[in-house]
Amino acid sequence: xxxxxxxxxxxxxxxxxxxxxxxxxxxxxxxxxxxxxxxxxxxxxxxxxxxxxxxxxxxxxxxxxxxxxxxxxxxxxxxxxxxxxxxxxxxxxxxxxxx
Numbered sequence: 001x002x003x004x005x006x007x008x009x010x011x012x013x014x015x016x017x018x019x020x021x022x023x024x025x026x027x028x029x030x031x032x033x034x035x036x037x038x039x040x041x042x043x044x045x046x047x048x049x050x051x052x053x054x055x056x057x058x059x060x061x062x063x064x065x066x067x068x069x070x071x072x073x074x075x076x077x078x079x080x081x082x083x084x085x086x087x088x089x090x091x092x093x094x095x096x097x098x099x
Contacts, residue, residue: 016066019049022073023063024081033057035066 020032033049036056040046045061061067072083 019047019059019064019066021059021063022065023060026059026063028057038066 017035018032019035020030021028023029028051033051036048036050038045038047038061039058041058045067046058047061047064047066048056048058051057072080
């Protein structure tokens with residue numbers, strides 16, 4: 001497990017130049033865009049892409065095929081939309097909102 005502040009950022013030239021959005025709930029699901037840049041945004045790894053209007057959109061790298069596929073996504077093969085750790089975080093968030 002990585003310690004906070006310890007990152008291994010991919011070199012942009014190592015990423016694919018044509019990126020497909022792979023997150024099933026994203027409005028541009030299965031659309032392909034040209035890679036502009038890789039960056040960290042709010043602690044998340046993201047890619048900047050040119051959309052159809054030639055504007056730059058920022059998408060979490062995990063929602064694309066830009067880098068290594070998420071092992072959970074590969075193993076679940078579409079049978080599960082949610083990871084256990086994400087559901088646990090959601091429960092904690094809801095409990096925190098309830099007070």
